[in-house]
Amino acid sequence: EIVLTQSPATLSLSPGERATLSCRASQSVSSYVAWYQQKPGQAPRLVIYDASNRATGIPARFSGSGSGTDFTLTISSLEPEDFAVYYCQQRSNWPLTFGGGTKVEIK
Amino acid sequence: EMQLLESGGGLVPPGGSLTISCAASGFTFSSWAMNWVRQAPGKGLEWVSGISSTGGTTYYADSVKGRFTVSRDNSKSTLYLHMNSLRAEDTAVYYCAKDSGRRDDYWGQGTLVTVSS
Numbered sequence: 088e089i090v091l092t093q094s095p096a097t098l099s100l101s102p103g104e105r106a107t108l109s110c111r112a113s114q115s116v117s118s119y120v121a122w123y124q125q126k127p128g129q130a131p132r133l134v135i136y137d138a139s140n141r142a143t144g145i146p147a148r149f150s151g152s153g154s155g156t157d158f159t160l161t162i163s164s165l166e167p168e169d170f171a172v173y174y175c176q177q178r179s180n181w182p183l184t185f186g187g188g189t190k191v192e193i194k
Numbered sequence: 195e196m197q198l199l200e201s202g203g204g205l206v207p208p209g210g211s212l213t214i215s216c217a218a219s220g221f222t223f224s225s226w227a228m229n230w231v232r233q234a235p236g237k238g239l240e241w242v243s244g245i246s247s248t249g250g251t252t253y254y255a256d257s258v259k260g261r262f263t264v265s266r267d268n269s270k271s272t273l274y275l276h277m278n279s280l281r282a283e284d285t286a287v288y289y290c291a292k293d294s295g296r297r298d299d300y301w302g303q304g305t306l307v308t309v310s311s
Contacts (some may be wrong), residue, residue, distance in 0.1 A: 181253045
């Protein structure tokens with residue numbers, strides 16, 4: 088099973104600041120990583136797939152990068168609605184696995 | 195509009211069984227693989243099971259293998275998760291999600307399964 092490690096666990100930032108979230112895989116997953124956003128009481132929402140492709144309706148301030156074992160989700164300038172928990176997921180091998188999540192909170 | 199609606203959650207005693215469902219609408223259900231993902235209270239996401247578009251191939255997390263069975267009825271556009279030998283650690287909100295190849299692009303709102311005596 089591929090283990091995904093997300094860091095940091097919590098990111099405290101102010102609106103307008105840049106957020107950089109990391110996801111590291113225990114072995115290569117090529118570019119088959121997706122990122123999801125989850126707000127309290129809501130289902131997850133797809134943000135990025137195949138490491139760097141924005142999902143439908145996702146603003147351009149969200150970007151993803153990486154390949155192999157190291158991946159990054161960047162939010163260039165945080166808007167109030169971006170404060171949430173973000174999960175990475177590898178889609179390379181079964182079983183599919185998620186990282187533990189990064190909470191982006193208002194400082 | 196694409197929609198996934200889970201149902202069938204509830205309270206079940208340890209060792210009991212439960213089947214939850216996911217009714218799909220707004221897209222051609224039979225063309226897409228589907229996944230079940232769960233989230234224990236206050237915890238992160240855990241992938242549980244996946245099934246191919248025809249139902250011919252299924253996948254399971256080690257934590258549920260041998261106890262859970264995923265199935266689908268394409269004529270009813272419905273996905274199922276049959277859960278046996280339930281444990282307290284199976285308590286979670288269970289989400290179904292449409293697998294668009296390398297990503298889950300639509301999710302239901304989830305159904306809560308509570309395993310407790």
